Structure formats: C-alpha cells, structure tokens
Amino acid sequence: MGLVSLTVCGMPALRNEQSRRAILDAAMSMICELGYDKISIEAIARQAGVSKQTIYRWWPSKGAVILEAATESLGAVVAIPDTGDIVADIRTQLTAILDLITTTGFGPAYRSLIAAGQSDPDLLRALFDQIIEPNIQDFSARTALARQRGEMRGDADWQTLRDLLYGVVEYRLFHSMPLEPEYLDAVLEIVFHGVR
Amino acid sequence: MGLVSLTVCGMPALRNEQSRRAILDAAMSMICELGYDKISIEAIARQAGVSKQTIYRWWPSKGAVILEAATESLGAVVAIPDTGDIVADIRTQLTAILDLITTTGFGPAYRSLIAAGQSDPDLLRALFDQIIEPNIQDFSARTALARQRGEMRGDADWQTLRDLLYGVVEYRLFHSMPLEPEYLDAVLEIVFHGVR
Numbered sequence: 001m002g003l004v005s006l007t008v009c010g011m012p013a014l015r016n017e018q019s020r021r022a023i024l025d026a027a028m029s030m031i032c033e034l035g036y037d038k039i040s041i042e043a044i045a046r047q048a049g050v051s052k053q054t055i056y057r058w059w060p061s062k063g064a065v066i067l068e069a070a071t072e073s074l075g076a077v078v079a080i081p082d083t084g085d086i087v088a089d090i091r092t093q094l095t096a097i098l099d100l101i102t103t104t105g106f107g108p109a110y111r112s113l114i115a116a117g118q119s120d121p122d123l124l125r126a127l128f129d130q131i132i133e134p135n136i137q138d139f140s141a142r143t144a145l146a147r148q149r150g151e152m153r154g155d156a157d158w159q160t161l162r163d164l165l166y167g168v169v170e171y172r173l174f175h176s177m178p179l180e181p182e183y184l185d186a187v188l189e190i191v192f193h194g195v196r
Numbered sequence: 197m198g199l200v201s202l203t204v205c206g207m208p209a210l211r212n213e214q215s216r217r218a219i220l221d222a223a224m225s226m227i228c229e230l231g232y233d234k235i236s237i238e239a240i241a242r243q244a245g246v247s248k249q250t251i252y253r254w255w256p257s258k259g260a261v262i263l264e265a266a267t268e269s270l271g272a273v274v275a276i277p278d279t280g281d282i283v284a285d286i287r288t289q290l291t292a293i294l295d296l297i298t299t300t301g302f303g304p305a306y307r308s309l310i311a312a313g314q315s316d317p318d319l320l321r322a323l324f325d326q327i328i329e330p331n332i333q334d335f336s337a338r339t340a341l342a343r344q345r346g347e348m349r350g351d352a353d354w355q356t357l358r359d360l361l362y363g364v365v366e367y368r369l370f371h372s373m374p375l376e377p378e379y380l381d382a383v384l385e386i387v388f389h390g391v392r
Contacts, residue, residue: 037315114370115311119233124372132371156391160364160382167367168359174310174366175328176320177359186356194390195352 015058022048023055024069028105031066036112041065063116063123070109071130073100080138086146087188090165095181097169102179111173136162152192164191211254218244219251220265224301227262232308237261259312259319266305267326269296276334282342283384286361291377293365298375307369332358348388360387 026047030039041062045052059065077096081089101107117124136159143158145151168187172179222243226235237258241248255261273292277285297303313320332355339354341347364383368375 035315111314115314118307118311118370119231121372128371152391157382157386158391160379160386161391163364163367163373164360164383164386168356168363170367170370171359171363174314174370175324176317183356186353187360190353190356190360190387190390192390192392194386194388195348195354195357196388 019048019050019054020058023050023058023065024072027065027069028073028109031069031109031112032105035108036062036066036116039066061123063113063120064126066109067113067123067127067130070106070113073104073106073109074131078135078138080142082142082145084149084151086143086151087192089142091184091188094165094169094184098179098181098184101169101173107173114170114174132166135166161191215244215246215250216254219246219254219261220268223261223265224269224305227265227305227308228301231304232258232262232312235262257319259309259316260322262305263309263319263323263326266302266309269300269302269305270327274331274334276338278338278341280345280347282339282347283388285338287380287384290361290365290380294375294377294380297365297369303369310366310370328362331362357387 023044026044027039030044030047039062041055042052044062044065045055048055055065059068074097077093077100080093083089101110113123113127117127139162140158143152143156143161147154147156147158165187169179171177172183219240222240223235226240226243235258237251238248240258240261241251244251251261255264270293273289273296276289279285297306309319309323313323335358336354339348339352339357343350343352343354361383365375367373368379
C-alpha cells in the first residue's frame, strides 16, 4: 500500500507540493496583474488548475494564501549575512528586500496584506508571526554578535533600531515614495552615527 | 440681499460650516464605532442630519470625508514647537501625535485611509498632500533653524530623519504594536546619537 493523505483529528490533509506551488505562483502573479481586491479563491484555483476545495482545505482565506506566497518569496532574501561588518550586512539584506519589493509581486502583495490586515486582526497577527517575528529573531541574533564584537555599541537598543530600519522601508512603500538602494546609505548613516 | 451659495464654473458650493462640522464629527465618531469598511456616505449623512447630496456636493468619496476629518484633528497638534532644543521639541510633537493616535478616532481613521490608499492612488495622493506634505514643510523649517543654531549637525539629512521618525510611528501603528511615549526616547536616542 502506498502513502495516503489522511485528515486525522482536525489536522489538515497533507499538501501536494506541486499543487501548493502552482497555487502560490498563481496568487503571486495575479496580485501583480489584478491587485488584491480583484482576486478570488476561485480565480486562483482556475489559474493554478486545482479545485476551489483544494485551496480551502489548506488555507482559510485569500489573505492566508497570499501571505504564504509573500512569506515564501521573502524567505530567500531575508537572512542578514555575517561578514563581521554590521552596517554592510544590514545594507546587503535591505538592498535585497528593496529589490524584491520593487521588481516582484512581493511589493504589491505586502501592501495589500498590510492594508487588509488593518480591518482583519487575524491576518495582521498571522503576518506578524510569519514575516515580522522571524525578522526579529534574525536581527536579534546578528546584532547580539555585533554588540559582542564591537561592530556597534554594547548597550545599543537593537529592537528600536530594527523598528526604525524596517519601518522606514514600509513607510516609503505605503506612501508610494521612491525606494532606491542609495537611500539605505542615508538611513544607515543616521541610525549608526546620529544627526547630533 | 444676503450671502448666497453659488456654484459657478464648476466650483463647489460654499460650505455651511455647521453642516461641515457635523459631517466631519459624524465621520470621526463612526470610524471609532464601526470601522472604515462599515461606514457609508448615507450613514454619515443620517448621523450628521444632512442629506447625502450635501456630502457629495463637497466631497468626492467616503475616503475624502474621512481624510478631511483626520487632517483637521491632526491640525491642532501637528506643529513642532521651538524652544531651542530640537530633541525636546520633536518629542513634544510626537508625544501629541501618539496621544491623538491612541486616544481619539485619528488612529483608526489614519489606518483605514492608508489601507484604502493602497488600492486607491488618488486617495493616497490626497493623504500625502494634506497630511505628509505639511509635515515635511514644518519639519524642514524647524530643522533648518536647528542646523543653523547647532542643535544638530549642519549637514544632517533632515529628510531621511523625518522619514525615520514618522515611519517608525506608522510601522508600530500598522502592526498593532504598543505606542508608548517612553518609546520615543529610544527612537530619539538612536537617531540623534547613533548606535555605533
């Protein structure tokens, strides 16, 4: 007898990776073309070549599908490298995030998710858990090393520093202001050296 | 002959200040109770005791009414004072903004407007013109004095500094993270003194 998908004790059925990939790719390409409001689970299913039921078996809502698609596309670029130079390493990561925002469906998807999350606390919480919290963990670990090694002050408030860095990127994204890599140098100059 | 309201050459009719105030107050109180999505022009009109047509004569959309209500409530607290201490003065203004966000309808209204603006470029542009642009002008003027007087570095990048300060407030608002006045001290410490 081969492997079977089972729904046991309320656990979701095992996902078929090929269908899952097709669904997330469809969601991501449709958000670029149509925008969040005009997408439906039905349309994602049609484009992915799966049934609506398949999507509802794995995700509770359209927002959840798009959040998973966005989280996966961010996954590849989100880690802060460690070359021993914290400013260069944060710049490398933020440059990759800006590139993702400005050249892929991640930008429109993220804007839509934050927008929908303002009236959907479950979605906002899921976004926090899947996107913000892993970033907090990664930033915490990398800045702990930086503080030990003297790449930055030992008593620096890394949590507020993190808010400032990712907050300014979101601010410019949500207000449709330009997001160019050179801008990061201006940001890093202020938070590392201060304007006093 | 007394004053009359005229619609001439496509100009909007003169507004009756009492009706205008009733409409903006109704919009602001309803956004607290119901949230943006559940408000309609019709419901605002009913609560304000005016006709739907009166609202449509003065505003093109629900978003425009709520934006004007939010802009007015921000107006009273938005100016940065000048005591000669730029850090204290920015703290005073940001404290007033946090208070407005956390204790009045401004917080929910602003979240809703930014959310709606992600799929409504005209609304996002109007919000930029009515809320962000005046803040840029004010911040520019106050930091120009600060740079001349040596309250901060003469070559400090005030535009990026402004993005960082208001960006971090929006970031914490949009992610439903706590916004306490003490947090501002952590922010000001970093942007004025740096973490290096």
